[in-house]
Amino acid sequence: MISEKMKELVKNSSTIRAMFEEGKRLSAIYGEENVFDYSLGNPNVEPPETIRKAISDILQEESPNYVHGYMNNSGYEDVREEIAKYINKKNGVNLNFGNIIMTCGAAGGLNIILKTILNPEDEVITFAPFFGEYANYVKNFDGKLVIVESEEKTFQPNIDALEKGITSKTKAIIINSPNNPTGVVYTEESIKRMAETLEKKQKEYGTRIFLISDEPYKEIAYDGVKVPFILNYYKNSFIGYSYSKSLSLPGERIGYIAVNPEVDDFKDVVSSLNVANRILGFVNAPSLFQRVIAKTLGAEVDVNIYKKNRDLLYNHLISLGFECVKPEGAFYLFPKALIENDKKFVEIGKKYNLLMVPGTSFGRPGYVRLSYCISYEKIVKSLDSFTKLAKECNEIINKNQ
Amino acid sequence: MISEKMKELVKNSSTIRAMFEEGKRLSAIYGEENVFDYSLGNPNVEPPETIRKAISDILQEESPNYVHGYMNNSGYEDVREEIAKYINKKNGVNLNFGNIIMTCGAAGGLNIILKTILNPEDEVITFAPFFGEYANYVKNFDGKLVIVESEEKTFQPNIDALEKGITSKTKAIIINSPNNPTGVVYTEESIKRMAETLEKKQKEYGTRIFLISDEPYKEIAYDGVKVPFILNYYKNSFIGYSYSKSLSLPGERIGYIAVNPEVDDFKDVVSSLNVANRILGFVNAPSLFQRVIAKTLGAEVDVNIYKKNRDLLYNHLISLGFECVKPEGAFYLFPKALIENDKKFVEIGKKYNLLMVPGTSFGRPGYVRLSYCISYEKIVKSLDSFTKLAKECNEIINKNQ
Numbered sequence: 001m002i003s004e005k006m007k008e009l010v011k012n013s014s015t016i017r018a019m020f021e022e023g024k025r026l027s028a029i030y031g032e033e034n035v036f037d038y039s040l041g042n043p044n045v046e047p048p049e050t051i052r053k054a055i056s057d058i059l060q061e062e063s064p065n066y067v068h069g070y071m072n073n074s075g076y077e078d079v080r081e082e083i084a085k086y087i088n089k090k091n092g093v094n095l096n097f098g099n100i101i102m103t104c105g106a107a108g109g110l111n112i113i114l115k116t117i118l119n120p121e122d123e124v125i126t127f128a129p130f131f132g133e134y135a136n137y138v139k140n141f142d143g144k145l146v147i148v149e150s151e152e153k154t155f156q157p158n159i160d161a162l163e164k165g166i167t168s169k170t171k172a173i174i175i176n177s178p179n180n181p182t183g184v185v186y187t188e189e190s191i192k193r194m195a196e197t198l199e200k201k202q203k204e205y206g207t208r209i210f211l212i213s214d215e216p217y218k219e220i221a222y223d224g225v226k227v228p229f230i231l232n233y234y235k236n237s238f239i240g241y242s243y244s245k246s247l248s249l250p251g252e253r254i255g256y257i258a259v260n261p262e263v264d265d266f267k268d269v270v271s272s273l274n275v276a277n278r279i280l281g282f283v284n285a286p287s288l289f290q291r292v293i294a295k296t297l298g299a300e301v302d303v304n305i306y307k308k309n310r311d312l313l314y315n316h317l318i319s320l321g322f323e324c325v326k327p328e329g330a331f332y333l334f335p336k337a338l339i340e341n342d343k344k345f346v347e348i349g350k351k352y353n354l355l356m357v358p359g360t361s362f363g364r365p366g367y368v369r370l371s372y373c374i375s376y377e378k379i380v381k382s383l384d385s386f387t388k389l390a391k392e393c394n395e396i397i398n399k400n401q
Numbered sequence: 402m403i404s405e406k407m408k409e410l411v412k413n414s415s416t417i418r419a420m421f422e423e424g425k426r427l428s429a430i431y432g433e434e435n436v437f438d439y440s441l442g443n444p445n446v447e448p449p450e451t452i453r454k455a456i457s458d459i460l461q462e463e464s465p466n467y468v469h470g471y472m473n474n475s476g477y478e479d480v481r482e483e484i485a486k487y488i489n490k491k492n493g494v495n496l497n498f499g500n501i502i503m504t505c506g507a508a509g510g511l512n513i514i515l516k517t518i519l520n521p522e523d524e525v526i527t528f529a530p531f532f533g534e535y536a537n538y539v540k541n542f543d544g545k546l547v548i549v550e551s552e553e554k555t556f557q558p559n560i561d562a563l564e565k566g567i568t569s570k571t572k573a574i575i576i577n578s579p580n581n582p583t584g585v586v587y588t589e590e591s592i593k594r595m596a597e598t599l600e601k602k603q604k605e606y607g608t609r610i611f612l613i614s615d616e617p618y619k620e621i622a623y624d625g626v627k628v629p630f631i632l633n634y635y636k637n638s639f640i641g642y643s644y645s646k647s648l649s650l651p652g653e654r655i656g657y658i659a660v661n662p663e664v665d666d667f668k669d670v671v672s673s674l675n676v677a678n679r680i681l682g683f684v685n686a687p688s689l690f691q692r693v694i695a696k697t698l699g700a701e702v703d704v705n706i707y708k709k710n711r712d713l714l715y716n717h718l719i720s721l722g723f724e725c726v727k728p729e730g731a732f733y734l735f736p737k738a739l740i741e742n743d744k745k746f747v748e749i750g751k752k753y754n755l756l757m758v759p760g761t762s763f764g765r766p767g768y769v770r771l772s773y774c775i776s777y778e779k780i781v782k783s784l785d786s787f788t789k790l791a792k793e794c795n796e797i798i799n800k801n802q
Contacts (some may be wrong), residue, residue: 251688287652
């Protein structure tokens, strides 16, 4: 009954559901407080208080037909202008409302970008490990996701691998920094080399290659690390931004696309994004939250809460002998599993009420992702489980030697 | 630079923008109060006051990470259960949360249904005149929209035409009642005959044909007319509902799909809708408004305001000699243009500051759509313009005789 394309996807989705059901099962037996769910990227830090106030003010001050009504498919012009100004101030650029399209989160943004640029069989490159949804988004428009590796020790993009991966059919590359699942922030050096490579390959093939920067974690960065502003480094670039994490509003589906003013065929590209937003069924980003964003620019969740979580969990894992790149952003750790088979490692974790996602789901077997966007107290309580997990793994390794 | 599929769409969209720009141009010259914009379906009746109160209560009572957080891609279970109960009470059926998927409006709902059921080249039937976006939604999944005519005098579905239009490749039929652009409500007799035809053809071809009922205007019905509840008439059916018009919240993108409990392969279909909601980039319907809906079930805008508008405009047009089916729902009139060429008729209207949409945009040339979701006062003020338009058209006709 269901379409051929969906059959495979429905089969895969049952794995996710199985994990979710496992969490419920364990909670029922041991109590929710004793189950350590590191599997979900659902922020636990509260949205800034300004959000509630902004909603209340808007409902008092503005006409409900305006606040909840239709607008241009790209969003309210005044909201887009405010966002452009904010970006300009932060990054020394010169955008205006015409560069901003309000979207249903970054997921909506990425889909309307891909709808705009992809013909069937076009190739889109991303670096493994990567957010698994990219494969689905590219398939939505009959493109092919081409996976190239990150640097082994740092999870920075491997530029040589990128260069080898580009063909005459390469239409775009998707990057994600701070990264899900590694938490790594791409350095300015990485971005510069990437841009040079793309420019070179564009010339070599006489094609256009778009750089799509998926930035839901842009604001979640620690230790004063700088996250490069992509539009400054490469002409044919888009930012797909989301307020899901910076304001802890993932359910509200609010974000934007920033289009580089120097993108080739700017006018057609922007018109197409506007139309794609409409015909894919988004129509427009949710209206009330567009207006909330304009009123709360600069507000951010307290990133130190995540940083404290990172330090606690990272230090404990290292003390147990885990290999792990110390992440500078997002709220994920991506350590090497203590045994080779990441799926088996995840299974063993469940014995100690630990829920983790195997690296295989991100195109990098042998690792696991831990989402530490849970309470500090829960992490403290979970440390003993990691110790036990490490002990069991060491016993397995010793037995096999 | 942009994809082949988008090129054509961007070209067409410039027509819509041209209309919008024309409105702005006329407003600048004559003042906004003297321009009669009957081109947009943006509700002017205020949302019920309960909406504002519900938002305020939710923000006071519930945790912000819950209200604005991720949930199952199909929506909050308690919200879906409340909606199911409300539907059950109104229609004497027996749905539960498992039959309801919360969506980004009906546009989002239709897209995830089509993603679920369509293979490339599959055919989807609709009745002309029809909401033009159906063509785009079907094309998103490489399906083919097959257009059959409505009954000439009533705009009820022409069941004989439907029967002839069905082939072995027909995967679905999309209906819309109360209808955009005609305002017509499909009678129970129409729905029964349609269901019989679909059942017969399913057997004849050994296929499954889904009935998709697009119902954003369900609650906007006048004179006590009954809008049949589709799930009661045909097994393989979906309702794509939206609160855009019943609550005047079109910008918030909130609606649901109701899946017939007797649909073939129910479990796979529902799983696929859930996955499609995620991978098309909707992820989930906006979270705060999901919770608002659960708190305001049964609330509706004051439909009498629209009815008063309809009566005023309809009676005036009839007095001028227009032919027009008297609509029983939605907020559109679809009269025959007074000259054969609907686009030329629309052009003449602009001389009198009237903005209308040519029937050609709805697959029915020779007609125009008038959206009367504007203020009563504005309609009163516009009547003279229609009189002048009719006069000019009569002169043209007389000259040509």
